[in-house]
Amino acid sequence: MPTRQAGELRDLCRCCRRWLEVASLFVWRRRSRLRISDAEYDELYRQLLAACDAAVVAGGPAWCGELAELVRPWLDCRTLERADREILVGVVLRCQQIDRQINGPTWGLLLRRWGPLVSLVISGMLLGVLLVGNLDWIGPPVAVFLGDFWRGMVAAVQRSTLTEPLVVGGLVVAAAMATLLRVWRQ
Numbered sequence: 358m359p360t361r362q363a364g365e366l367r368d369l370c371r372c373c374r375r376w377l378e379v380a381s382l383f384v385w386r387r388r389s390r391l392r393i394s395d396a397e398y399d400e401l402y403r404q405l406l407a408a409c410d411a412a413v414v415a416g417g418p419a420w421c422g423e424l425a426e427l428v429r430p431w432l433d434c435r436t437l438e439r440a441d442r443e444i445l446v447g448v449v450l451r452c453q454q455i456d457r458q459i460n461g462p463t464w465g466l467l468l469r470r471w472g473p474l475v476s477l478v479i480s481g482m483l484l485g486v487l488l489v490g491n492l493d494w495i496g497p498p499v500a501v502f503l504g505d506f507w508r509g510m511v512a513a514v515q516r517s518t519l520t521e522p523l524v525v526g527g528l529v530v531a532a533a534m535a536t537l538l539r540v541w542r543q
Contacts, residue, residue, distance in 0.1 A: 369405070369409065369412055369459075373424060373459060373460075374456060376402070376452070377449065379393055379398065379401065379437075380437060383438060383445060384446055384449050390434075390438075395433055402433075405425075406428060406429065410425060420455045423451075423455065424455050427448055427451055472533075472536065472537045473537065480526075480530055483525075483529060483530070486514055486522070487522050487523075487526065
């Protein structure tokens with residue numbers, strides 16, 4: 358019996374995450390929302406409500422009933438399309454909180470939280486390599502401290518032309534910023 362409940366809870370988690378993805382497409386007016394068929398949404402809607410109702414009847418967590426009440430008014434894609442954006446944003450935000458309770462944090466949330474710090478560290482390291490490789494008075498004390506790895510990095514920078522590290526650094530920073538911007542928009 359416990360494995361059946363665990364399977365039902367897994368299905369509920371999967372349906373919740375999928376419904377949240379679909380609703381988010383409508384909140385942000387993504388073009389891909391147009392590819393969701395009424396039949397696909399109807400099936401997802403029925404599965405999610407059935408899973409929530411079954412969990413409530415079985416004495417599942419309190420969020421099951423709340424999730425069902427949040428989802429119940431959104432009968433079809435046209436309802437989501439015509440909905441007031443602020444109301445739909447509120448529903449999606451609350452569903453995201455429930456989703457985090459169920460499934461834990463998503464990669465997007467982790468990137469939003471830690472992305473700026475990681476980008477700053479990578480940019481600082483890149484700047485350090487450029488400075489140490491091109492300024493002789495900083496290089497020797499740092500090279501002794503960091504050993505072979507640092508000497509290999511400095512040798513690679515010194516063998517390169519001035520534009521190569523700048524291009525690589527620019528690409529790394531641009532990729533980091535593009536990733537952060539994409540995650541931020543989601």
